[in-house]
Amino acid sequence: MEQPVFEGRPGKLPHWASNLEEHVDKKLLIILRDGRKLIGWLRTFDQFTNLLVEHIVERHIIFEEKVFADIYLGTMLIRGENVCLFGEVDPERQDGLTEAPLADVLAKEAQNEASDGKKGMDLFAEAES
Amino acid sequence: MLFFSFFRTLVDRNVQVTVELKNDLCITGTLQSADQFLNLKLANVSVNDPDRYPHLLSVKNCFIRGSVVRYVHLPAHEVDTESLQDSCRREAKQVGPNR
Numbered sequence: 001m002e003q004p005v006f007e008g009r010p011g012k013l014p015h016w017a018s019n020l021e022e023h024v025d026k027k028l029l030i031i032l033r034d035g036r037k038l039i040g041w042l043r044t045f046d047q048f049t050n051l052l053v054e055h056i057v058e059r060h061i062i063f064e065e066k067v068f069a070d071i072y073l074g075t076m077l078i079r080g081e082n083v084c085l086f087g088e089v090d091p092e093r094q095d096g097l098t099e100a101p102l103a104d105v106l107a108k109e110a111q112n113e114a115s116d117g118k119k120g121m122d123l124f125a126e127a128e129s
Numbered sequence: 130m131l132f133f134s135f136f137r138t139l140v141d142r143n144v145q146v147t148v149e150l151k152n153d154l155c156i157t158g159t160l161q162s163a164d165q166f167l168n169l170k171l172a173n174v175s176v177n178d179p180d181r182y183p184h185l186l187s188v189k190n191c192f193i194r195g196s197v198v199r200y201v202h203l204p205a206h207e208v209d210t211e212s213l214q215d216s217c218r219r220e221a222k223q224v225g226p227n228r
Contacts (some may be wrong), residue, residue, distance in 0.1 A: 018164040018192065029188055033152070033197065037184070049168070049194050084150065084197045087174070087188030090196055095186030 004015050019044040022064040047079035068097045069105035131220055136163035139173035147202040
């Protein structure tokens, strides 16, 4: 992939930029503000943390039962303000989860949300200032 | 730029911090880098409180967007308060009294 061009300091990222370049073409687990976990391959980024990610799956995890289910979403541009955090998925680290049928996982998730009283929406809505 | 510089000194010293996010998640790790938006990169992330941890089971290092941070819990002995206060006064002088 071509190196991004920054004027004035050839070969160096501007002082304001975190080096997201090292995460390009890597498989990332991205956590959004609404709690969604997306896994995909990072292709491009910018200073707002807008991310272009390919082959995204939305992973629903039931931690208590150690199961997960994926929904394939394809290629997406994620607007930076929705990004909470992301990390590189390390293939050697086992997370101990097994895949389960999507319908079961979604049903269990809906159950958990109803009993927890947690909303499945933007957890930051009141915190924005 | 004060806290950007401050974070960079912490990065140089490989300080371990716990970042508490606005959605109550808490992540502990070694501060690897920071930028002017106070985005943070943590290495070797681990969990303290399982209820507040976002199931980053297969992730060793992570990038945290500055805008979602509520607190950065620091070890007290790593903070040179006097030096920070001096820098703060200097910056305030540069910016001027009528900002």
